[in-house]
Amino acid sequence: MKLPKQVTIIEVGPRDGLQNEQNFVPTEVKAAFIRKLKAAGIKEMELTSFVSPKWVPQMRDAYDIVENCLTEDSRDIVLAPNRKGVERVYETGCRAIAVFVGVSSGFNRKNINKSTEEALEETLPLVKEMKERNYFVRACISTAFHCPYEGKVDPYETLAICKAFRDAGVDELSVADTIGQANPLEAFSLFSLLKRELPDVLMTAHFHDTRKMALPNILASMQAGVTRFDASAGGLGGCPFAPGATGNVATEDVVYMLDSMGISTGIDLEKLTGAIREVSSHISRKIESGYYNLSL
Numbered sequence: 001m002k003l004p005k006q007v008t009i010i011e012v013g014p015r016d017g018l019q020n021e022q023n024f025v026p027t028e029v030k031a032a033f034i035r036k037l038k039a040a041g042i043k044e045m046e047l048t049s050f051v052s053p054k055w056v057p058q059m060r061d062a063y064d065i066v067e068n069c070l071t072e073d074s075r076d077i078v079l080a081p082n083r084k085g086v087e088r089v090y091e092t093g094c095r096a097i098a099v100f101v102g103v104s105s106g107f108n109r110k111n112i113n114k115s116t117e118e119a120l121e122e123t124l125p126l127v128k129e130m131k132e133r134n135y136f137v138r139a140c141i142s143t144a145f146h147c148p149y150e151g152k153v154d155p156y157e158t159l160a161i162c163k164a165f166r167d168a169g170v171d172e173l174s175v176a177d178t179i180g181q182a183n184p185l186e187a188f189s190l191f192s193l194l195k196r197e198l199p200d201v202l203m204t205a206h207f208h209d210t211r212k213m214a215l216p217n218i219l220a221s222m223q224a225g226v227t228r229f230d231a232s233a234g235g236l237g238g239c240p241f242a243p244g245a246t247g248n249v250a251t252e253d254v255v256y257m258l259d260s261m262g263i264s265t266g267i268d269l270e271k272l273t274g275a276i277r278e279v280s281s282h283i284s285r286k287i288e289s290g291y292y293n294l295s296l
């Protein structure tokens with residue numbers, strides 16, 4: 001089996017994990033969660049998003065989160081959906097921005113009120129502008145496998161969108177199974193194609209665990225050469241505009257699997273579960289990750 005010696009986890013819990021929570025999680029709790037995740041060894045993390053607070057009220061404290069949580073020793077990323085969001089980020093000290101576009105128009109219309117074409121028209125020039133200003137730019141490509149509104153997505157459509165972002169100059173692509181419907185063969189096949197066609201960009205896989213396929217999909221993606229995975233502490237998360245998008249793969253389950261296979265992540269599992277405990281009483285749904293529940 002082809003396996004890496006080392007894997008990078010990009011923690012998305014404070015953003016993807018919390019954006020779907022019904023109750024507002026107090027800013028100081030989010031900040032303590034982020035600090036504990038960093039203390040556990042997380043070096044790349046999505047902190048929050050500068051989206052419309054009318055659409056995602058949970059993220060309305062984005063400025064305060066950035067103000068309180070930026071540190072020199074980690075790549076702190078924030079999401080922005082449009083020019084207004086990017087300009088809000090320019091007012092902060094944050095140096096890494098993630099843009100997001102789905103492959104399918106059906107999803108984009110629900111998530112950002114635009115078709116795929118309209119979203120690319122706005123986002124690609126923004127990527128070039130951010131690169132001219134020396135930002136680290138990540139592009140999150142949603143519905144790369146399946147769309148909740150349009151069904152199976154053609155891998156060559158996903159490739160075309162990934163190529164457009166690579167050509168615009170992004171540093172990283174985070175390619176997402178938004179509704180957790182992909183299987184390991186699809187994961188291996190798409191990531192083999194993307195790694196072969198786009199070898200010059202950081203390639204990250206983002207799996208949701210809706211059908212408990214995320215760990216097998218990570219294993220299959222490693223076979224295709226992927227060594228970077230998004231994950232969310234406690235398995236929190238999901239996109240509010242993608243029905244069926246329950247939690248992301250739990251960071252602790254990924255770290256446990258990799259640790260036990262001798263693959264290093266640099267993350268301390270005990271400190272990671274401490275970070276989850278920090279936020280767990282503010283979460284309206286039960287935390288279902290296997291490793292976390294055994295640790296209680």
Ligand SMILES: CC(C)(COP(=O)([O-])OP(=O)([O-])OC[C@H]1O[C@@H](n2cnc3c(N)ncnc32)[C@H](O)[C@@H]1OP(=O)([O-])[O-])[C@@H](O)C(=O)NCCC(=O)NCCSC(=O)C[C@@](C)(O)CC(=O)[O-]
Pocket residue numbers: 016019049050051052053054055056080081082084085086088100111112113140141142143176177178179206238239240241
């Ligand atoms: C894109 C829009 C804004 C379009 O929403 P819209 O309603 O079409 O936009 P608009 O331009 O008409 O603006 C409406 C109002 O929002 C304001 N506004 C407009 N933009 C911003 C902004 N950036 N920050 C703050 N405020 C903003 C704007 O100023 C205006 O305010 P008003 O005049 O009514 O008072 C909206 O659809 C939106 O915010 N969508 C974000 C949805 C979201 O956050 N989804 C989750 C993230 S994606 C995801 O989770 C998937 C991922 C990445 O994890 C990977 C995967 O698993 O697939």
